[in-house]
Amino acid sequence: MIYSLLIEDVVRRALREDVGTGDVTTLATVPADIRARANIVAKGTGVVAGLPVLEEVFRQVSPDIKIKFIREDGAWVRPGDILCEIEGWARAILTGERVALNFIQLLSGVATRTASFVELVAGSGARIVDTRKTTPGLRLIEKYAVTVGGGRNHRMALDDAVMIKDNHIVAAGGIAAAVKRARNAVPHTMTITVECETLEQVDEALIAGADVLLLDNMDNETRAEGVRRAKGKALTEASGSITEETAAEIAATGVDILSVGALTHSSKALDISLDIIETYQDLS
């Protein structure tokens, strides 16, 4: 519902960027009375995400365009799978094509990468979450793509949860002081996460009443001990350059959460194309 307000902005910006003062090629070569049918088709294998964004792109280019969804966000697709069918003015379809594909390829890439991590930790009870390492301007839709891929979201921004890192600890004069200052300043509805690099810090953070412990830069043995100490008192989160190679092992330490920057900062676009099926003159 209200999400659409935010998608509207990001799509409008993308269209202005790509279309500028007009798609000169299409306006010059395609008569105004030609209609077209087209399919959005997967060319690679992965989890599709972003169909509502694609729909918004075409809606903004031409309210007249009709889209029939064959697959929905979250579906696994293989090369050749049709994601949706589009019908409308040929000019509008050609003009919106690139922006629509840029969005859905990016978001499907994020969802696919997320699904791969989720599978790697399946059975461990750990959840895969995103980070703030998102593409500037696209955080909301990238975080949406993470959920489509089976992941969960971390905080959205600097304003909705406390995360005390080493520099904050130093500036505040220790973990206890930092947590206390934060608890006294922020709404009672906010949680506090404390980054811990040693087991001593784990103990300090637990005594200080942290809600979540970020177990960073630890070997997995130490991390497992940290998890043990926190059990029942705080959630535990592992972070820091987690890769497909290391995810399963880290999950095996019993941490509740693996936050993975690579979901959003280094995903590969899923190849998806728009194929024109038919064009015809509208004689009406």
Add this chain to the structure above:
Amino acid sequence: MIYSLLIEDVVRRALREDVGTGDVTTLATVPADIRARANIVAKGTGVVAGLPVLEEVFRQVSPDIKIKFIREDGAWVRPGDILCEIEGWARAILTGERVALNFIQLLSGVATRTASFVELVAGSGARIVDTRKTTPGLRLIEKYAVTVGGGRNHRMALDDAVMIKDNHIVAAGGIAAAVKRARNAVPHTMTITVECETLEQVDEALIAGADVLLLDNMDNETRAEGVRRAKGKALTEASGSITEETAAEIAATGVDILSVGALTHSSKALDISLDIIETYQDLS
């Protein structure tokens, strides 16, 4: 100069997205009178791009921040290399950190990928150019990063050059008709590119007076023949899923231009971090 106007917008949007109503952690834990010195340090190997964007991020967070550049955009860096030194209020540095890094990691990733392609075709005379497959909202700075990596830019948007693809050809009733319509509609300052999938189309496009031939979906032998026919009459461009594996061979066909979507839609972020070196109270 005027570029800054556009960077300003994209940076402001990113800061609003990440900071929201305020960095609650930093405001609660770091006193207002603490200053800090920090370094931006490479953690991976690649071509750095985006230092002016990073500078704009910190300028918007706090006009007081001073940045001393040690390396410049275009420099190859290795793990441990310091890119720049930052000095200012600790709160401002911590609040701007993530957004600044998100930009520079993304852009350095694009520049690094570009440099790799440029190296692969070195000596062939072909240029590596980008496409419109850019991240929505970030086209201008991503295209800038391509030039930093030694690549060149293709058209910026749908409004600044004609590119006639298969669907336009069908709609216009052939290559000759499409080129003629376009030439009659667009400013005399615009060039016309025609996508050719066969040598017959190459001949048609040359007769029609195309400025650039996009030799798509051809084996390299056919492409080389297309290049030969176009020599002295039109530029030639190869396109379509060009990879590190295929670039050199394609360049060897003699095409003038290789346009590579992967430069911008599937680059891996270059790992870069912000390390606080020192904090101290400002007693003034």
Add this chain to the structure above:
Amino acid sequence: MIYSLLIEDVVRRALREDVGTGDVTTLATVPADIRARANIVAKGTGVVAGLPVLEEVFRQVSPDIKIKFIREDGAWVRPGDILCEIEGWARAILTGERVALNFIQLLSGVATRTASFVELVAGSGARIVDTRKTTPGLRLIEKYAVTVGGGRNHRMALDDAVMIKDNHIVAAGGIAAAVKRARNAVPHTMTITVECETLEQVDEALIAGADVLLLDNMDNETRAEGVRRAKGKALTEASGSITEETAAEIAATGVDILSVGALTHSSKALDISLDIIETYQDLS
């Protein structure tokens, strides 16, 4: 620091609204080379809040204006107290006057009302917090004024914490189901508040693992029992038409939090004026 970005917007909007295409009276009657000194003076008794907003108003009208603060946000002032001294072009001071006063009168009204509630519950251990019943468009600065008055903030918006009310409970099929759905959907960094109207609901919410119980529509005896049951398991919050008459008694039930809509929806502006002390021609 980054707060200024948000204040900038709200102030710009207010100035556009009040100044429109220009302050015709001042432009017509006050020569451009007249400078003035003025004081911002309290005409009523209360807690001053909003001096940084007032400063931003004058900064936007004329960067040249100098302001010397005599009192700071949070100070109790009485009629005649000077809050700050202003020096600059007479035209700018007169043009910015009304908007500056509108802000500071409103915000000081909020801070004063808050301080009054805080005093009423002093010693009880309960904190006074605001609600989402703020003036549309001014939430952030009104919530700031609440903290200036000694209050604390509740969640900022619908996106930063879960608050399950009766309609959500009904729709989800009970408290347990609602909490479970929410826990599975939102980031692990978010807390969940559940509105309880009976002690049965208190028990259900505690079993479901709610972080905060909103004890609404209860007599104080029942509320005290709810607090007793929640002790050590969840925070407790009283809400709903809390007035100066009822606040102390409610606080005596032991609740951790009293959320008071009246802080922001029904405060009386604190009377504050701008007095021109001197005008003189700038002969330079």
Add this chain to the structure above:
Amino acid sequence: MIYSLLIEDVVRRALREDVGTGDVTTLATVPADIRARANIVAKGTGVVAGLPVLEEVFRQVSPDIKIKFIREDGAWVRPGDILCEIEGWARAILTGERVALNFIQLLSGVATRTASFVELVAGSGARIVDTRKTTPGLRLIEKYAVTVGGGRNHRMALDDAVMIKDNHIVAAGGIAAAVKRARNAVPHTMTITVECETLEQVDEALIAGADVLLLDNMDNETRAEGVRRAKGKALTEASGSITEETAAEIAATGVDILSVGALTHSSKALDISLDIIETYQDLS
């Protein structure tokens, strides 16, 4: 008609402020296919104002919502009176509820306060008008609420009428000079108001050709004499901290206009709530 353009902006801003990236509670607990019927119900006594703004709020949240108005702006309502009935998706109604109520409570508060002043001066021939002491960002709708309450509007902003106050008089070198300068500078369609604190100033302003005299800081006897002198030559306006206690007496002096800042800067919100009547699953 065009008013809607302005209401749109102010409502959009309020929704962005309150909903942020999404109503996490409702999205998590209320299924997408649940519809609801709700009533907007008065909990206090007063003049309702702002129903079109409430309608715009729900329209922006979900174009699908239907509203049936039972009362209209300007109606006196008592606790229990239904103002309108709402039908639509449950999620949309719950998400828009707070913003809709914030607007209508504020505006009804203004209208109610205005009606009270209007009643106090009934029969005197004087009109109650607002001032520029409005809530920053909401001037237009607050001034609308004043008219709903039976009051009239003063100038909208600094750009649509001349109002010469003491500082302008000093800067221009007297009333005559100030009026002359203004008459020579502003469009012939603008009127000139002069603030007079003594009867000498009244005479000067009348000779200078002022259209309206603002009789400020005068006892009522002097004010009555000022009114007598101005009769047939200029309108007279009383201003300055007019309260419910003093309004009738001031009106009895014969002034044409009482401008009352309290209408907008210190009104108490009228208590109004949204009650869900029924929810049901949409099986279509």
Add this chain to the structure above:
Amino acid sequence: MIYSLLIEDVVRRALREDVGTGDVTTLATVPADIRARANIVAKGTGVVAGLPVLEEVFRQVSPDIKIKFIREDGAWVRPGDILCEIEGWARAILTGERVALNFIQLLSGVATRTASFVELVAGSGARIVDTRKTTPGLRLIEKYAVTVGGGRNHRMALDDAVMIKDNHIVAAGGIAAAVKRARNAVPHTMTITVECETLEQVDEALIAGADVLLLDNMDNETRAEGVRRAKGKALTEASGSITEETAAEIAATGVDILSVGALTHSSKALDISLDIIETYQDLS
């Protein structure tokens, strides 16, 4: 002072429109370290207007640019006259040139046309005023240019004065009814103008208490009679396709005001150019 806020917007829009993603020619051919001195020079004869807008253009392109004004807005200039001297980075001066000239040529054209009308009615006591027939988006600065040319402004927009035309009269059921409705609806600070096409309407409008009579579509003899009847009771305004040929005669009827749409909708740009005097490398 606050005017600058509005000029800022209109200039930013113009720069975005003309510079787009960058001045590719200048960036490619002019090294970054070249500075230049340039003059703004009149190539035609007329009244210069818009120097502050020109200054804002260059300020936005590069804050470093220095401008020394030789002439000021309102000065009559002849071919060869230097209006101002500019010094700064060569790139910035070349990039801002066209937008700066577009503004100053347009505004000087308006001022010059105005001055010509003012001269034609000199001695008659009538004032030349503008209309709402301004260039969309540029009303404020065009109305400013009218004052620079010695003209005066009419109302700024539909919201700051009442002007009752034939269609309003018909809809309201006559002049008396229309004036009464308006008087009862608008602030007491607004004046009412009534369009009169016959002497009967003049009498009606005077009885109804109109502040200004718009004597439209009358021969000058009738208009003079209308002026006579209105004398001392209302201002009189002539309107409707007033040209340089007819202005003096119309003024001779004794009307107070001639409103001339041609000032803004059909002025010829004054020819003004930017001449580079010198360029040099900045070795610092």
Add this chain to the structure above:
Amino acid sequence: MIYSLLIEDVVRRALREDVGTGDVTTLATVPADIRARANIVAKGTGVVAGLPVLEEVFRQVSPDIKIKFIREDGAWVRPGDILCEIEGWARAILTGERVALNFIQLLSGVATRTASFVELVAGSGARIVDTRKTTPGLRLIEKYAVTVGGGRNHRMALDDAVMIKDNHIVAAGGIAAAVKRARNAVPHTMTITVECETLEQVDEALIAGADVLLLDNMDNETRAEGVRRAKGKALTEASGSITEETAAEIAATGVDILSVGALTHSSKALDISLDIIETYQDLS
């Protein structure tokens, strides 16, 4: 299609500028339930341009308005010709009237002027194109009006083609160097125009590979020789204060293009009015 996005902005800005907080006259005098039929009628002779913009104006004022087009953009009209018929709420039609007319009068003026130039060079083979000397903020629609009048467009902005002028040549160290720098910096899809003031420069530019030669400040004999030398190698463009008096002779030199600033900076508005045909009460 996407053009509408840009027209939307420019129309919204114009409406805000003209309507402000509301059309006070119409709201006061015209009842809400009156409907009207009106015609848009030519009062002068020329080429009509801007009907889609007029349509957008009324659409924004009231989505309910119906417009039936009698003539289309590009039609020659004479006094009395009806361009379109409008039906809708009387208030909306009266409120939108001025803005709609301001647009269509301006754009029809541009189209008419263009048509006059096109006719003057008919048969010569030369095309009439516009320049960047457009009204700030209206470039896109003015350039559209040029095409409606039979002209063609030059580059849209500084970012879509290279145009090397004297200052660029000096800064780069000669034509050859300037062209080379530009060719190496800009996309291969961009053309390069070089301004030539002598035949030597023509030769240099041709050798350097310029795509277009701008033959400026030449007598027609020299220009004709320039054209001869460029034939088959580059397009030729004449520029610089081309008037109706000189256009035909310049075209006779054989240049391909005449770029005429006067099309957009000095056109006279075409007189067009809105006539109310009928008003009636809507009893539904």
